Amino acid sequence: MHLSDDQLQAFDKDGYLFFPGKFSPEEAALLRAEADTVYALEREEVWRESSGAARTAFAAHTYNDAFARLGAHPRLIEPVMQILGGPVYIHQFKVNAKAAFDGEVWQWHQDYGTWKRDDDMPEPRAMNIAVFLDEVTAANGPLLLLPGSHKHGVLEAGHDLETTSYPLWTLARETVSELAERGGCIAPTGPPGSMLIFSSLLVHASPPNISPFGRTIVYLSLCHVDNHIRAFNRSEWIAHRDFTPIEPLEDDCLSQGAGGPRRAAE
C-alpha cells in the first residue's frame, strides 16, 4: 500500500482520500460480525445512545483480536506513515455504530481541535483512517466532509455538551458555511470495506440515521510517535498513552482468522 504522487497531492489539496472497496467483502463481513460481538459487551468503553443502542466502542483493538489485527493492518498503517513521514501509534480507536432509526448527529468539528485542547497533542501530525463495515449510502447518515477545510489550522470552537451523548468541540455555523462556499460539502459513499483517510484538521460531521439500515465505521486516529499527547485528562481508552510504534502486519492478517496467531511482518 503506497500512495502515488497524485494521491499525495490530492490529499494535500482536499484533506482526504477515498478508496471504495479497499477491503474485500469477506474482510468487511468478518469485522462487521466482530463489531456486534464488541457491542454486546458490557464494558465502560462501549457507549450507548439514549435509546440504549450502541454508539461507539472505544479501544476495541485492546480487547478483540480482529480489531487488534486491523489496528496494525498495512492498508491502514502504511499510507498514514507515508503521509506523516514516520512511525505512528494509535491515539484513538473507535467502532462507531450509527444505529438504524436511532443513530444521532455528530455536529461539525475538527478532531485535532479536541486532541489539542483536551489532550495537548503538540501538532496536527495525526490523522484518521476509517473502514466502512456496512454500506454507507446517502440514506444512512454518511460522513460529511468539507474539502480543503484542513488548510485553516485549528478553528475556533465551542464545547457542545448538550446535542448528543458525547461532548465535542463544535464549530460556528458561519465558519462551516464559509468553508463550504469555498470547497463544497461531500459525502463519501460506498460498499462495506471502503476506506477513507482524512486529515485531523478536516471539518466533518454526520447526520442522524433515520433509515432502517445501520451504518458501522471503524476509525483509527493515528499520530506520529514524536507528536504524542502530553496531557492525560481523558481515560486511557479514549486517548491512548502507549506510544509504541505500530509494526504493520501482513496484508492477509485479517483472513488468517480471528482465532489464529498474530504474526509480525518481517
Next chain:
Amino acid sequence: MHLSDDQLQAFDKDGYLFFPGKFSPEEAALLRAEADTVYALEREEVWRESSGAARTAFAAHTYNDAFARLGAHPRLIEPVMQILGGPVYIHQFKVNAKAAFDGEVWQWHQDYGTWKRDDDMPEPRAMNIAVFLDEVTAANGPLLLLPGSHKHGVLEAGHDLETTSYPLWTLARETVSELAERGGCIAPTGPPGSMLIFSSLLVHASPPNISPFGRTIVYLSLCHVDNHIRAFNRSEWIAHRDFTPIEPLEDDCLSQGAGGPRRAAE
C-alpha cells in the same frame, strides 16, 4: 413528455421514476428565486421551523405566477395523466425548504395514508411529482424512498404530532424495516431541475439537513379528477377543493418569463 413502456413497468415495480436534470439550469434557477420570494411572504400558507426558517409554502401556485405555470407544466402533468389514465387536478402544492443546518426530519410515511384518513380521498389514484430547485446530495437531507413499498396498500400508521412542526401519519419501525429488507432504501440525488415521480403509496422520509446548503423541492400532488376528496377537514390551501382538470401549458412556459402572459396549450 411521454413515458415509455419500460418506464411504466419500472414505475409499477418500484413505485417511482427519477429524471436527473429534467428541467434546465435556467428553469430551475428561475423557480429557486421565486421560492425565496414566496418564503419572504407573511402568509398563513408559509409554515416555518421552530428556528423561524421557512419549511413549506403551501399552494404557491395560487399566489405566484411562476409556480402557477409549473402547476400546469406538461413535463409534470402529462406523465401523471398517462399513469393515472385521465385528467388530473392539484390536490396539494408544496414548496419544501429543507433549510441549511435547521431543516427538520420527516418521519416515514405514505402520503395517501393522510389523504385517505384526513381528506377521504376514495382511492390511491393520485401521486406526487417533485422538482429539485437546489442540488440534492447525500449531504443535505435527501428524500429517502423504499422501492416497492407502494405494493402493500395503506399501511397502519400512528398520528405523530410531536416530532416536527407538521402532524403526520407515520409508520412503525418494524414495518419500515420489513419493507426495506425486501426492496432496499434509496435516495435519489441530482442537480437542480431533476424530477421525481412517486406513487402516493410509496413509503418515504427525509432526514434533517445538517449541511450548510439548503435543499428546496417543489411537490405537486396530483389526483385523478374522478377521485377528488370527499371530506374538507383541512384548509383549502392544504387540500384543494378545485377539481377542474389541469390544461397543460406549452413546454417553454417557464422560460417565457414570470411576468409574461399565461398561454393555454392548443
